[in-house]
Amino acid sequence: MKAIIIGAGIGGMCAAIALKRCGIDSVVFEAVKEIKPVGAAISIWPNGVKCLNYLGMKDALRAIGGPMHYMAYKDYQSAETLTQFSLEPLVQDSGERPYPVARAELQAMLLDNWGRDKVQFGKRVSRVEQQSDSVTAYFDDGTTASGDLLIACDGTHSVIRQSVLGHAAERRYAGYVNWNGLVEIDESLAAADHWTTFVGEGKRVSLMPIAGNRFYFFFDVPLPKGLAEDRRSLRDDLSRYFSGWAAPVQHLIAQLNPETTNRVEIHDIEPFARLVHGRVALLGDAAHSTTPDIGQGGCAAMEDAVVLAMALQSNSLSIEDSLLRYQLKRADRVKELVLKARKRCDVTHAKDPAVTTEWYAGLRQENGDRIISGMCETIQGGPLA
Ligand code: FAD
Numbered sequence: 001m002k003a004i005i006i007g008a009g010i011g012g013m014c015a016a017i018a019l020k021r022c023g024i025d026s027v028v029f030e031a032v033k034e035i036k037p038v039g040a041a042i043s044i045w046p047n048g049v050k051c052l053n054y055l056g057m058k059d060a061l062r063a064i065g066g067p068m069h070y071m072a073y074k075d076y077q078s079a080e081t082l083t084q085f086s087l088e089p090l091v092q093d094s095g096e097r098p099y100p101v102a103r104a105e106l107q108a109m110l111l112d113n114w115g116r117d118k119v120q121f122g123k124r125v126s127r128v129e130q131q132s133d134s135v136t137a138y139f140d141d142g143t144t145a146s147g148d149l150l151i152a153c154d155g156t157h158s159v160i161r162q163s164v165l166g167h168a169a170e171r172r173y174a175g176y177v178n179w180n181g182l183v184e185i186d187e188s189l190a191a192a193d194h195w196t197t198f199v200g201e202g203k204r205v206s207l208m209p210i211a212g213n214r215f216y217f218f219f220d221v222p223l224p225k226g227l228a229e230d231r232r233s234l235r236d237d238l239s240r241y242f243s244g245w246a247a248p249v250q251h252l253i254a255q256l257n258p259e260t261t262n263r264v265e266i267h268d269i270e271p272f273a274r275l276v277h278g279r280v281a282l283l284g285d286a287a288h289s290t291t292p293d294i295g296q297g298g299c300a301a302m303e304d305a306v307v308l309a310m311a312l313q314s315n316s317l318s319i320e321d322s323l324l325r326y327q328l329k330r331a332d333r334v335k336e337l338v339l340k341a342r343k344r345c346d347v348t349h350a351k352d353p354a355v356t357t358e359w360y361a362g363l364r365q366e367n368g369d370r371i372i373s374g375m376c377e378t379i380q381g382g383p384l385a
Contacts, residue, residue: 011284076200202350
């Protein structure tokens with residue numbers, strides 16, 4: 001059996017590694033000549049960590065993961081701690097620790113595991129066509145590639161998605177802008193082993209430790225889509241949006257490098273039930289695009305890859321039926337993750353200000369139990385729980 005994989009992001013690389021693990025050959029095609037991940041870092045929660053362990057990257061992941069042992073919420077003006085607790089109960093419950101990692105290091109780890117020279121870069125697929133016993137990808141450069149099945153890991157703007165769904169899926173603006181980047185760890189910003197988040201006015205400023213003595217930081221602000229803001233105005237924009245916020249937030253704005261800070265308008269896509277059509281399967285953001293509010297988009301792609309490989313291991317099912325089995329195992333799970341993130345997004349970003357005010361008040365009563373139990377519930381839904 002030979003699989004064609006389109007896209008060499010988290011989803012494509014995990015799919016290729018997972019299929020190899022169960023004896024299926026893949027060829028990976030990637031549109032760009034060199035992958036430059038959009039975004040500075042991501043948190044890999046225990047459900048994603050278990051998938052990477054299963055795919056043979058246990059030690060490599062630990063080497064790039066940050067020492068995140070506690071979680072804290074702070075008041076935006078006074079920096080008073082609203083709640084602070086250990087993440088150890090999460091580790092005990094799920095059996096793994098979460099690892100925040102730099103995206104570039106995660107991407108390098110995946111590429112190295114698979115083999116960089118085995119990815120065909122600069123190959124942008126424009127369409128796919130299915131025959132009775134094969135599937136063909138057509139590339140912008142006029143070439144084609146055929147295989148027994150095709151896994152579309154071409155991200156949220158997937159060009160293959162429409163041929164699976166039979167209709168286009170519109171991206172939905174979630175109502176906020178996220179800026180993210182990396183800075184050196186400095187305890188005047190936050191404690192080095194904490195995931196610290198300042199909250200107020202429907203906005204967030206968050207810092208998470210990654211390896212190499214760095215914080216992954218992000219700022220969220222509810223804003224209209226399409227504002228004329230870029231790197232040149234970045235520091236002034238953040239200073240304006242976070243005027244009156246506590247000293248650590250002002251330090252962070254002063255310390256960040258606008259040249260390496262990303263500005264992203266956050267979107268998701270209404271979940272859909274169909275993830276496969278014949279010999280073609282969607283995986284990762286092509287199959288489910290979520291807001292990053294519960295940090296699960298990449299973890300879900302890792303889960304998809306593991307489940308897909310498990311489904312394709314069957315000796316008794318045809319390729320089409322194995323892919324339907326993948327869909328059966330994944331569609332509800334990914335729908336739940338997208339909707340859970342959307343709900344969290346609305347609470348955090350003051351879609352209804354009264355609900356957000358209530359959430360801030362609730363944080364003062366929080367001892368960690370409720371937050372950790374919500375995280376554990378999400379994690380337990382993974383395939384290797
Ligand atoms: P992508 O990473 O988009 O990769 C798609 C690949 O396909 C790209 O390399 C692209 O060049 C290639 N491609 C596209 N079109 C074509 C084509 N036509 N032909 C060939 N190749 C093509 N997830 C988490 O788990 N934890 C987090 O903490 C987290 N934080 C996030 C924070 C932000 C601000 C954002 C925006 C997302 C976050 N995510 C997080 C989500 C995560 O980044 C995505 O879910 C993940 O990157 C999806 O991987 P993917 O491989 O499906 O898609």
